[in-house]
Amino acid sequence: MTASIPDRATAVPVLALGQTLLVSVQGELYDTLAEQLQHDITLRVADSEVSGVIIDISGVEIVDSYLGRVLAEIAAGARLMAARTVLAGMRPDVAITLVELGLTLPGLITALDVECALELLARPSAPNGSGLPERAA
Amino acid sequence: MQLSEQETVASSARALTGFLTRRREQIAQRWADVPLFRSVFTVSRDEAVEACKSVVDALAVVASTGRLEDIEAPGFDTVREQLGSMSGSRSRIGLSPARIAEEVAALRPSVAELLRAEFPDPAATEATEGLLDLTILMGTLRLVTMQTALSAGEELIARQRQQLHEVATPVINLWEGIVAVPLIGTLDSARSQVVMESLLQSIVTQRARYVILDITGVPTVDSLVAQHLMKTVAAARLMGADCVVSGIRPATAQTIVQLGIDLGSVLTRASLADALAYALRHQDIDVSARASLR
Incomplete structure (x- = not known):
């Protein structure tokens, strides 16, 4: 496997947009690459003042249980450093596959695309993890 | 010979x-x-x-x-x-x-x-x-x-x-960003698959933030149907949409409770109107009669 030794050239770029980190994953995310990404994001969140992380997976066609776990771990790690993670742009077929596998990623905030994710992060945070600011009903 | x-x-x-x-x-x-x-x-x-x-x-x-x-x-x-x-x-x-x-x-x-x-x-x-x-x-x-x-x-x-699958599961755009699926008839795995696919597709096309699954027309809700519902809700959530299940009749509610089905992860409302009101409120949309008509 060519991606077994990740280097800087193949790593997923992490872009900073103000207080938000934007990670756009394209193509298949190999296990080592996913780990590398987790490492990068955690470092960036710790280094700078980041309030939100958006992981755009609109270019990903396969999300397996390992990647699902890594994504959940990224979110959990970022949350410890007071940053919210939004998973954006999941494809319908990927969503169906994940649900059929029983991987509903309960801890993750989700959004339709990056635009929605930015909107979501602009809203005041809610500690319920549902991705929605809770208001008095 | x-x-x-x-x-x-x-x-x-x-x-x-x-x-x-x-x-x-x-x-x-x-x-x-x-x-x-x-x-x-x-x-x-x-x-x-x-x-x-x-x-x-x-x-x-x-x-x-x-x-x-x-x-x-x-x-x-x-x-x-x-x-x-x-x-x-x-x-x-x-x-x-x-x-x-x-x-x-x-x-x-x-x-x-x-x-x-x-x-x-x-x-x-x-x-x-x-x-x-x-x-x-x-x-x-x-x-x-x-x-x-x-x-x-x-x-x-x-x-x-x-055709029956497609006709029986229309996805309706109720409001900007709100889609509804009125489920009618028995919900088996084949149908819930069709519902899920068309729903997720319309979440993308309508850019929906809220999804209302109305089960007024579903005669019985057993553990299998509940499982299908929860799967659909989970898939919609993965796409970034919030799901509300509406139209749970008193009898249905009792059955769900008696069967011990945990719908705790699913947001429920009594009627489609209640679900729509919930979705509108969460989008900061106020719907009210004009002052002149009062």
Whole structure:
């Protein structure tokens, strides 16, 4: 496997947009690459003042249980450093596959695309993890 | 002995081929008046005659290959579609497959009569063998027609099942960013799959933030249905949409509680209106009567 030794050239770029980190994953995310990404994001969140992380997976066609776990771990790690993670742009077929596998990623905030994710992060945070600011009903 | 029998068969089949080719016009003219052809080709008799001719030609081809009893004989391929459409139009007006088979069987006597007239002595061996071959061939034709009719019926059922799935699960755009799926009828795994697919697709196209699954029309909610619902809710959430399940009737609510199904992860509302109100409120949309109308 060519991606077994990740280097800087193949790593997923992490872009900073103000207080938000934007990670756009394209193509298949190999296990080592996913780990590398987790490492990068955690470092960036710790280094700078980041309030939100958006992981755009609109270019990903396969999300397996390992990647699902890594994504959940990224979110959990970022949350410890007071940053919210939004998973954006999941494809319908990927969503169906994940649900059929029983991987509903309960801890993750989700959004339709990056635009929605930015909107979501602009809203005041809610500690319920549902991705929605809770208001008095 | 065996060989000579085969030869006899071959020669009588050849004779039948010759007869069918020679009398093509007459057979076609007679068949055109039989209910099967007359009722299908109502516009013009010529058309019916043409259709009959093509069937006679196909029979002649089959007879020439000697495979009188083989419904897969290549000769039938040319008329298979035509027979299918004929039997299809007959069954559309309410005829049972048995009735259609009878109508195909009704083609035989007129040909048999013509064939009998071919032989000076009706009791001769050639005559009886010829008639026997014709009977076998017509029986095969009947089977071929039945087969096409049945396979056409199966295709129709499969298509209608697909259509029923699509018709029964419309995704409605209630408001900007709010879509609703009124579920009607029993929710099995095939249907919930269709619901899920069309719902996720419309979340993308409508850019929906809220999804309302209305189960007013679902007669019973058992653990399986609940599981399907929760899967759909989870998939919609993965796409970034919030799901509200509405239309849970008192009886349904009681069943869910009695079965011990945990719908805790699913947001529920009593009616579609309540669910819509919830979604609107969360999008900071106020709907109220105009002050002047108060």
